[in-house]
Amino acid sequence: MASERKFVAENVRRVLLKEYLMKEVSRAGFGGLDVQRTPLGTRIILTTERPGLVIGRRGQTIKNLTTVIEERFGFENPQIEVQEVGDVSLNAQIMAEKLAFSLERGWHFRRAGHATLRRVMDAGARGCYIILAGKLSGQRHRTEKFKEGSIKYCGDPKIQFVDHGFAVATLKMGVIGVTVEIMHKDAKLPAEIAVLGKEQAAEKLPDLFKIEASSQVKEE
16 A cells, blocks of 8 residues: 555544544543554543543443444554543534534524634633534525634644634534634744843843853953
């Protein structure tokens, strides 16, 4: 098999694993998945809102997940590590699922969208971008967008600082795709440059100023 096909097959396998875990741990609040290859096998970091539901009584649930991942998806010696989400309001995947659940309960899409937007921004995010696509108010497909704060759409800042989440709301008229993007509150963009005063710079770079001072004394 060519190297390109190996990369494609590996990514497809990881996407299928993510879709499977999203269904299996939906009650626990799926918040993200990270797959890492180690010398001892495969390390799977699963982020959830309620880790206790994933682990199960005496660890039985997580043992069953480990067996299925090894047999169905072919991961070598999988080791699942469950982590709790620090702040649910800043996790894009969980907020997308909560928004989809609100739409399924009958909330108007504008009310649900603005409520989710306010919750994310009140949690301290730098920016939030929500897209609802589907049969929102009629027989024809339409797209509604909600945005507040600063958000990046492409480039390295989007990869580093923007968290992406997607969920689907199933209604009588059809399905609605829910996309939520959250920019981290501690994101520092390349264009943001802080100019320090002389005293502040002296505290941060004492050795540099000592060298400059000694050079000035020698010149005098």
